[in-house]
Amino acid sequence: MEVVKSFPVMEEFYTIQGEGSYSGRAAYFVRLGGCDVGCVWCDVKESWDAEKHPETPVAALLEKITATKTDFVVITGGEPAMYDLSYFVDELHKLGIEVAIETSGCYPLKGDIDWYCFSPKKFKAPVEDAYAKAKELKVVIFNKSDFQWAEDHAAKVNDACKLYLQPEWSKEAKMLPLIIDYVKENPQWRISLQTHKYMQIP
Numbered sequence: 098m099e100v101v102k103s104f105p106v107m108e109e110f111y112t113i114q115g116e117g118s119y120s121g122r123a124a125y126f127v128r129l130g131g132c133d134v135g136c137v138w139c140d141v142k143e144s145w146d147a148e149k150h151p152e153t154p155v156a157a158l159l160e161k162i163t164a165t166k167t168d169f170v171v172i173t174g175g176e177p178a179m180y181d182l183s184y185f186v187d188e189l190h191k192l193g194i195e196v197a198i199e200t201s202g203c204y205p206l207k208g209d210i211d212w213y214c215f216s217p218k219k220f221k222a223p224v225e226d227a228y229a230k231a232k233e234l235k236v237v238i239f240n241k242s243d244f245q246w247a248e249d250h251a252a253k254v255n256d257a258c259k260l261y262l263q264p265e266w267s268k269e270a271k272m273l274p275l276i277i278d279y280v281k282e283n284p285q286w287r288i289s290l291q292t293h294k295y296m297q298i299p
Contacts, residue, residue: 101181105130105150107143107174109158111165115293117214117261118233119197125167126299127158132176134201134221138239138265144175155185163192172210173199182208199235202227215258217250228253235289238272239265244279251285261289 107130114124131147132139143149162170170189172182178200186196186208197212202223206213215231217223231254236247244262251260262280264272280286293299 100184102184103152103154104180105147106153107150110299111167112299113293114171115291117235117289118259120292122169123167124169124171125162125165126171126173129174129177131179132174134176134203134218136218136220155188159188169195171197171199176201178204178206186210206230229255231258233259235261235263237263237265238276239268260286262286263289266291
C-alpha cells in the first residue's frame with residue numbers, strides 16, 4: 098500500500114481550539130482541501146476543491162508544527178477522512194503530539210487518531226464505523242428539526258461518546274436559546290460554542 102506523504106493543504110495555523118471537548122486548548126490546525134459533503138451553510142466552502150490547494154509534504158507540516166510549543170494537532174477540512182492519514186499521524190505521535198480529527202464520518206478513518214470528533218451532516222450519510230470510533234458527537238443545529246436528528250445519531254454512538262449541540266453561527270441568536278432549553282431538559286447533552294469567533298481568532 099502506498100504511503101501518503103503529502104496532502105492538499107488549504108491552511109494551517111496555531112491557535113486555540115474553540116469548539117467541543119477541547120475548547121480553550123492550544124492547537125495546531127491543519128485544514129485539508131477536498132470535500133464532497135456539500136453543506137449549504139459551510140463557512141469554508143473554499144476548501145471543497147482539493148485542486149485549488151497546494152500539495153504540501155508531511156515533512157513541511159511537521160517542521161512548522163514543531164516550531165510551535167503545541168502538543169495537540171487538529172486535522173480538519175474539508176473532509177480530512179478522504180485521505181489516508183496514517184503516516185502523518187504516526188509521525189506526529191513519534192513527536193509526542195496528540196492528534197484529533199474533525200470529520201463528517203462519511204469515509205472510513207485511516208490513521209491511529211487519538212480523538213475522533215464526529216459531526217454528521219444531512220448531505221451525505223456517515224459510515225457505520227464512525228459511530229464506534231466517535232469520542233465526541235458534535236451536531237450543528239441549524240433549525241428545530243435538527244434536535245431529533247441529533248438524537249437519532251446519539252442513539253448509535255458508543256456509550257463513552259460525549260454529546261454536543263452547537264448552534265450554526267449565522268443562526269446562533271435564534272437557535273442558542275432553544276439549545277439552552279433543550280440541554281436543561283436533556284442533560285446528557287452539552288453545549289459547544291464557536292468560542293474562537295468570540296475571541297476573534299482563526
